[in-house]
Amino acid sequence: MxxxxxxxxxxxxxxxxxxxxxxxxxxxxxxxxxxxxxxxxxxxxxxxxxxxxxxxxxxxxxxxxxxxxxxxxxxxxxxxxxxxxxxxxxxxxxDRQRPVVARALAYREDVAETLHTLAELGSTDISRRSLLGAVPFVAGALVTPQREWLLWLVENQCATGPAAGDPAAAADAGRIEQVRAAISMFDEMDNRFGGGQVRASIVLYLSTEVVPMLQRRSVPAGERRQLFTAAAKLAAMAGWSSYDNAEYGLAQRYMTQALRLCAEGGDKVLGGQILAGLSHLATNLGQPQAGVELARVGVATAKNTGSPLGLMRLHAMAARGYAALDEPREAARALRSADAALDASRGAEAESEWVRFLDHHYLAAEAALCFRDLGSAAQAERAADESVRANGDRRRRQAISRSVLATAHLQQNRLDEAIGTADAALTALSGVHSERSVQALRDFRTRLRPHRGEPMVRDFELRSRTLLGAAA
The missing domain is CATH 1.10.260 (434 Repressor (Amino-terminal Domain))
Incomplete structure (x- = not known):
């Protein structure tokens, strides 16, 4: 501007x-x-x-x-x-129908207001009374949640026990077990079928089951803290699945409220992961500087939690932002920090449950995106190929990594391989409701424009129309 x-x-x-x-x-x-x-x-x-x-x-x-x-x-x-x-x-x-749109961007001190906002946001979202998903992502609204979270972090820097991010210390109360089982089920569905398939179920369960539990005064203090952490995870999942469904304004709002709930639960590992999600969202929506800042706040959050895998993801998110800013030295430094954090991990079982899905294949996928954005085609190819070979049962990750691999082939003037890899990405998307994956393939197809005179490119554009829409 x-x-x-x-x-x-x-x-x-x-x-x-x-x-x-x-x-x-x-x-x-x-x-x-x-x-x-x-x-x-x-x-x-x-x-x-x-x-x-x-x-x-x-x-x-x-x-x-x-x-x-x-x-x-x-x-x-x-x-x-x-x-x-x-x-x-x-x-x-x-708009009198949707005042919750503005309130859901705020990180409020009164957690009762946060619960009320989440309940109303979920109800409005599910009924679609006001086309809530059309509201925009607001980069300027990221500043206050970061500041408030950092203030909370300073005030709780010496916290130990569950407040320091150890969800494994949860008591085996029936309500907690029920919510954790739901989280596990939703997570599995999201990984297999994409956020568009499971988003509404997460929002409904969060707003009509879990939030009302927290609004009851009779819940014991220890169990209440664990419920807040579980609710924060569900709100973050609602945000991530909204993001995966290209509903960016909703994603930002759910993740912002998740961060506030997480402070109430005192789980710094989960807090770091919510910040990683916001960083990912900001960078992919053209705000990489905000993405870097969010990732750095996440690193400050997670560095003393005993969760190297959580730190690895946050350093990777910082690298993504630096790559989008075309700052190769900073991106390389962040990737080295991610590698070091990964090496420091003693394995998934020694980590918080919120980060056990992270491994070197995850880092390879994110590194591939960094190298693609920096124009380092050979490095992007190696990293994307590793991700493709490792994530056979994760079709969303397969589709995104194959799209990056296809771009790496194209950047090296290997058009035949690029088209073949993109076709495999189209196949991987069968039955997956993930706009992020679709956007990754559209990005590749856009890069094909200089080659439209080639018959194989025209054929690919025709084959991809059903899933990607007509090429611009």
């Missing part, structure tokens, strides 16, 4: 919407720049618009944008201002 307009033309005339005019002036954002970024952000999140300088003038004169545009405007200005700004603060009439 640029400050392209001249001082005399940026904010012409008197504005009926003084709040929006003040935010534009403070941010240094021109009319044309605001319109451009709103269009870009909308397209990135599945909405088409063609706003221009005249559109911004209408908003300043009191016009109310339709649909999710007020949230998109707020997201753009939040990023420019470096703090979250709600549509209502910009003079837009709030």
């Amino acid at each position: 640029t400050n392209g307009a001249a001082p005399g033309t940026r904010h012409r005339g008197s504005a009926t919407n003084q709040a929006l005019a003040a935010a534009l002036k403070e941010s240094g954002c021109s009319y044309a720049s605001l319109a451009l970024r709103v269009n870009e952000l909308g397209r990135h999140q599945g909405h088409s618009s063609n706003y221009d300088k005249a559109s911004v003038t209408r908003w300043l004169q009191g016009g109310q944008p339709r649909g999710t545009t007020p949230e998109l405007i707020a997201a753009v200005l939040s990023h420019r201002l470096g703090r979250p700004v709600a549509p209502a603060e910009l003079g837009f009439i709030p």
Whole structure:
């Protein structure tokens, strides 16, 4: 975003919407720049618009944008201002059906408010009363949760026992066992079939079963803490599955609330993993600097928890952000730290249950993405090939890693191999509801544009239409 307009033309005339005019002036954002970024952000999140300088003038004169545009405007200005700004603060009439959209971005001190927000968010999400999944990811709203979590971390840096992140210390209370069994079932379904298949079930169970348990005052303190940790895990899973289903605004909101619940449960290992999820989300949505910052907060969280695997993932997330920023030295340093953390692990059984799924194959998959973004095709090929060979029973990971492998082949001018590998990725996606996997293949197909004169490329584009849609 640029400050392209001249001082005399940026904010012409008197504005009926003084709040929006003040935010534009403070941010240094021109009319044309605001319109451009709103269009870009909308397209990135599945909405088409063609706003221009005249559109911004209408908003300043009191016009109310339709649909999710007020949230998109707020997201753009939040990023420019470096703090979250709600549509209502910009003079837009709030949608009475979905005030929870704004509240779910906040990390609140009163955990009772967090529980109420989660219950309402889940209810609205399930019923789709307000097309909740259309709300945008708001990069500026990531600042407060990081700050509040860091304050909590400082206050609890000497915590021990379950508060230090040892879920294995849980008592065998019936409620706890029930929730943990549900988490295990949802996790298995997500790994096998993708987030789109299981997302609604996670949200329903969290909002109608687990949150009401925590709202009861009769639950003993020790069991209550464990329930908060389990609820945090479920909220994080709701966020991750929303992300996997390309519902980015929902993903951010569930993960933010998960972080607050995690503080109540006192589990730093899980807290680090929630921050890793937010980092992944931010980097993949074009905010790699925020992704790096979130990963670094996660490293500070997990470094003294006795969980090398958790640290490994966080260093890998930092590497992903640095690679997207085209900072190869920092990316290499972060990957070396991830390798060192992996070497320090004594195996999955010695780790928290929240990170036992992590191993050197996971790191290979993330490293492949780093090398792809840095243009290191040979390294990307080696890492992606290792991930493909190791994750035969994880079709989502197979599809993503095969897409990266296909790109590595393409970057080395091996078109035949690239197309063959991409075809295998299409096959791996059969029966998997994962928009992340679909997007990975679309990214590869976009890279094929310079080769569209080749018959094999045209044939691949035709074969992929059913799953990926028509090529742009």
